[in-house]
Amino acid sequence: MEKITIYHTNDIHSHLDTWPRTANFLRSQRSLHKSRSEDCFIFDIGDACDRVHPLTEATEGRSMTRLLNEAEYDAVTIGNNEGIGSTKDQLDHLYDQANFQVLLSNLKDKVTGKTPEWAKPIKIYRTKEQTRIGVIACTIPLSVSYGPLGWDVEDPFDSIKEKLTQYDDIIDNWILLSHLGIDYDRKIAETFPALDVIIGAHTHHLLPNGERVNETLLTGAGKFGEHIGQIDLYFEHHTVKLAEAKVINLLTDIEPIKNEKGLVKEYIQFGHELLQEQKIANIPENLLVDWKSCTNFVKIGMDAISDYAETDSAILNAGLFLQPLIEGSVTNDDLHRALPHPMRVLKYSMNGKVFKKLLLSMESKKERLQTLPIKGLGFRGEVFGQLCYKGIDIIEGSKILVNGKELDDETIYTVASVDHYLFVPFFPEISKESEYEVLFPHFLRKIIGNYLKKRYPINREQEGII
Structure with missing residues (x-):
């Protein structure tokens, strides 16, 4: 039986008190799975940025991209904080230095009518056993806010249906990165049984062992970087036979790294110093x-x-x-x-x-x-x-x-x-x-x-x- 493990975060909102141990843990888990020749994927489901933090404000969010690089994510999607908390130009350059893929299936540039250059609408991952996993992502469709910024945000049901139909013949299993909220996730699971997993965000819901809607596993890792979600998927003949979810408490389950408090203070201090230069x-x-x-x-x-x-x-x-x-x-x-x-x-x-x-x-x-x-x-x-x-x-x-x-x-x-x-x-x-x-x-x-x-x-x- 083939197994893959997924780690996920969401709604960090630039709460960086536990970020050093988060990045260290995710790197170490990737290394561990690699040593065992196991497949491992790491995703963030949006709202990593929040400009209430001085470093995020001073760098127009780009500091969070560099911090996410430290954790070796495979892919992220955007939340409303990235999407409407940035001007169009700021969002167009938010991920210039990203070492990960940005996935976003329901946002188009108003001028070009296309997915922005910094994102892809779908990513197909192949496991070591050649199982084909299609990962798509949707952000909350706040059209009143996205429109004036130069974006067309689509109904996620339309975007999901389009991708499932377009790629059905070449995908074995589907995962949705959803910055839509738990109510959306439940309705989407009822509507699209082809989705094996919906990794959730936006409503800050914490699902310690996931939630099932028919055969779809829904997950959510809370807010503010307090938890990391873990999903274990077991396959037979490229089909999910078992899906299990749990959450890891950053405060109780993972030891802080050396000088963590000092690093966190440096994030804040450096942000203030940059802002103080801007008279x-x-x-x-x-x-x-x-x-x-x-x-x-x-x-x-x-x-x-x-x-x-x-x-x-x-x-x-x-x-x-x-x-x-x-x-x-x-x-x-x-x-x-x-x-x-x-x-x-x-x-x-x-x-x-x-x-x-x-x-x-x-x-x-x-x-x-x-x-x-x-x-x-x-x-x-x-x-x-x-x-x-x-x-x-x-x-x-x-x-x-x-x-x-x-x-x-x-x-x-x-x-x-x-x-x-x-x-x-x-x-x-x-x-x-x-x-x-x-x-x-x-x-x-x-x-x-x-x-x-x-x-x-x-x-x-x-x-x-x-």
């Missing part, structure tokens, strides 16, 4: 942070996003601003520490009647939201904080002035906020009753940085690397 502006006063009030930093932020979105009004929450900017030189490191969120500006329009409903709803929730802990959905702070307005005055709880004029039910008002407001459940009027647009390609900190650069320029000799 942005020279501000004349401290820009303060206080999640309970609308500080001058929040007001600058609202000025920046309304300038970028070309609106007169803006709404931001003070909890977005995590560290002050100190009078004098401002660097990308300062901005990254202050605004680590992978958020973009949201521009939305609604009539006055809906806008009034939204604002009165915001006012009614203001006190509760101020101290409400928020996790995920692009937010990297602690609490939501005070809601702050630009160009909007609410008098005695119900009278609303917009740019000094009383709100009119029939007038269309356009406002700038952040895309986070689409995802949190507090402001349904935005997602359900407005015309909205997420503005690409830049994150909030870049937009505020560009505004500061324009408003408080530095001398050319001070400028450093921009």
Whole structure:
């Protein structure tokens, strides 16, 4: 009976605390299987990058490619952090130094209509016994975000069906690298019984012994590099007869390598040093942070996003601003520490009647939201904080002035906020009753940085690397 072993990671999100032992373990396992003349494959299922880490931010994600090289992966696919957390140019160069194959079956370049040059839609692996394994990969189809960046993201069901049909005669077994989430994986397994294994990601699900949907094995290794998944496949006459899954706990099952803590600190320190070289502006006063009030930093932020979105009004929450900017030189490191969120500006329009409903709803929730802990959905702070307005005055709880004029039910008002407001459940009027647009390609900190650069320029000799 033929056996192959697969190791897989997913949703590392640039959490590098255990990365040195992860890379060392994966290299050692490959070496072990090679010494036994056994087939071994290593895959990452996306969201390895997260620009909340200073080194990832400073290198536009390319540092993660170099770190993945250390672990000797065979192939990776992209998650939404790579796909929509990068501009098109950044993604086009993210894998320039990769020693592994990038697989991606459901993304096309809008201009060429083809799979991007840095990826392949399918890879066919031949084992020592000449079993032919077809590996395809799909990422979550966030068309609202991919489209403005220059990509066409396809329905994964269509992409999978196309590949299974096109290559059916020359593939013995199929594996899907799925950055789609567990619900998608279950439906795909029900729809395509030809898939032997679906290695999952995106929803951070941990399946200690896998999950079976009919004859398909579903797996998932959690999040943040806390686990490595292992799959053992046993074949007879090139057909899977047994598939077993388990997970390896990085903290309890694998010893740290020598000086691991020092290496992890170096990743962070080097990132900060690179960002500190990138000077942005020279501000004349401290820009303060206080999640309970609308500080001058929040007001600058609202000025920046309304300038970028070309609106007169803006709404931001003070909890977005995590560290002050100190009078004098401002660097990308300062901005990254202050605004680590992978958020973009949201521009939305609604009539006055809906806008009034939204604002009165915001006012009614203001006190509760101020101290409400928020996790995920692009937010990297602690609490939501005070809601702050630009160009909007609410008098005695119900009278609303917009740019000094009383709100009119029939007038269309356009406002700038952040895309986070689409995802949190507090402001349904935005997602359900407005015309909205997420503005690409830049994150909030870049937009505020560009505004500061324009408003408080530095001398050319001070400028450093921009």
